[in-house]
Amino acid sequence: MLSTKKALFISILLALIIYFFDFSSKSGYFALRKEYYLVSRVIDGDTIELSNGERVRLLGINSPEINEPFGFDAKDYLSKVIEGKNVYLENDLNLRDDYGRLLAFVFIDGKNINVDLVRMGLAHTFELNKLSKYVKDLRDAEYDAMVNQLGIWKESNITCLKLVDLKISGAEKVVLKNECNFSIQLKNWILEDESHNRFKFPSYLFKPNEIIEIYSNNKTAKFSFNKSFQIWNKEGDSLFLRDSEGLLVLFYRY
Secondary structure, three states: OHHHHHHHHHHHHHHHHHHHHOOOHHHOOOOOOOOEEEEEEEEEOOEEEEOOOOEEEEOOEEOOOOOOOOHHHHHHHHHHHHOOOEEEEEOOOOOEOOOOOEEEEEEEOOEEHHHHHHHOOOOEEOOHHHOOOOHHHHHHHHHHHHHOOOHHHOEOOOOOEEEEEEEOOOOOEEEEEEOOOOOEEOOOOEEEEOOOOEEEOOOOEEOOOOEEEEEOOOOOOOEEOOOOOOOOOOOOOEEEEEOOOOOEEEEEEO
16 A cells, blocks of 8 residues: 555655646746757747748857848858758757747757857857856857957957046046047947947047047936936947947947
């Protein structure tokens, strides 16, 4: 009788484990056993759509938008590698983003595509503090891309601009100084954070030893993002300054 009760208890326990851990894709979870999903199309360098209609945002990375330098390259690479193919998706701490998209690491043939995009310089790391997996892999991949100046890390030949200050509280602003011995035309240069809040410079001749300020929200300032929200996250962010060709002039992470 005792063994029968034990067997019944074990059966019930196994049933509960299967119930709680074998979630369906409709709920936004993926089963612990490997399940593969067909990629119907690639939307951009960090977002894909599955054949079941679900959109997936790749975790831990942020690729340039399609109309930005290297944005098409990121989408093109992702399309060639996974579009029309079956991929394995692996979730982390958060299952969906604010737009309802699934959040996942994408694998094909055992390769972590999220990490691959970063290693090739087609994306930078993003919100690693919200991850419990593959953080070291992503950081190492980004370091390799930076050292080798791949993709978004390819440096401009202008290297004499200095970040004097980044004020992230109150009236947010970025303070830049031209330490070059020549003037620089800033037209179409881009200043952005890691979430791709972008400020495009108008035509302006940045003179030697001159200091300029770019505010997050100041309608009377010469340069302003004119955003109604704080751009520079207090818990950590990245600053990118790119020339008119999209090449990296300044990078700062805190």
